[in-house]
Amino acid sequence: GIQVEQSPPDLILQEGANSTLRCNFSDSVNNLQWFHQNPWGQLINLFYIPSGTKQNGRLSATTVATERYSLLYISSSQTTDSGVYFCAVGGFSGGYNKLIFGAGTRLAVHP
């Protein structure tokens, strides 16, 4: 099955700093999503981005499907950005899609 690797595993930032999170995947995919998991366990969808570039406020993401990686950029980080960021990819199997998650990047933003 598809393997998903995220880096770095842990990241500590001062408020206001910028960061880049990376997601590598081992096979062609037709779905890639970035999620933020808050301390209560809720997975918040940040981007649905199987290819291309998207931006939403201080966050942006780029997926280069041909090279099998995706990047999540966080600019001017805030303490509320703390939590775990997951990359999840999906590929069709028998006509049905399922998401495979990476191990996550744990981000702590200090004031």
Added chain:
Amino acid sequence: DAGVTQSPTHLIKTRGQQVTLRCSPKSGHDTVSWYQQALGQGPQFIFQYYEEEERQRGNFPDRFSGHQFPNYSSELNVNALLLGDSALYLCASSLKRSGYTFGSGTRLTVV
């Protein structure tokens, strides 16, 4: 527009008991997937339901079973609970070829 709703939010069960978790998908979504997330790990795919049938299954024993109803809602059943079944159980809904939306999860503790 209601998102994915799960119930209950928390549950404590004794080893050997059976448990049923419930999920209502986001309006307009027809596919429901279940994930298990152990502490400090990424979500692991359990199975996916579409048109009231299990379409894909992850590496979970037969003690884990599910059902999808005509209104697309779903249940996850776990029999003969083990201490290792303690985890956050996440439900996600989707349409084919679209992104997934996750519920807030059910935190199951087996004692």
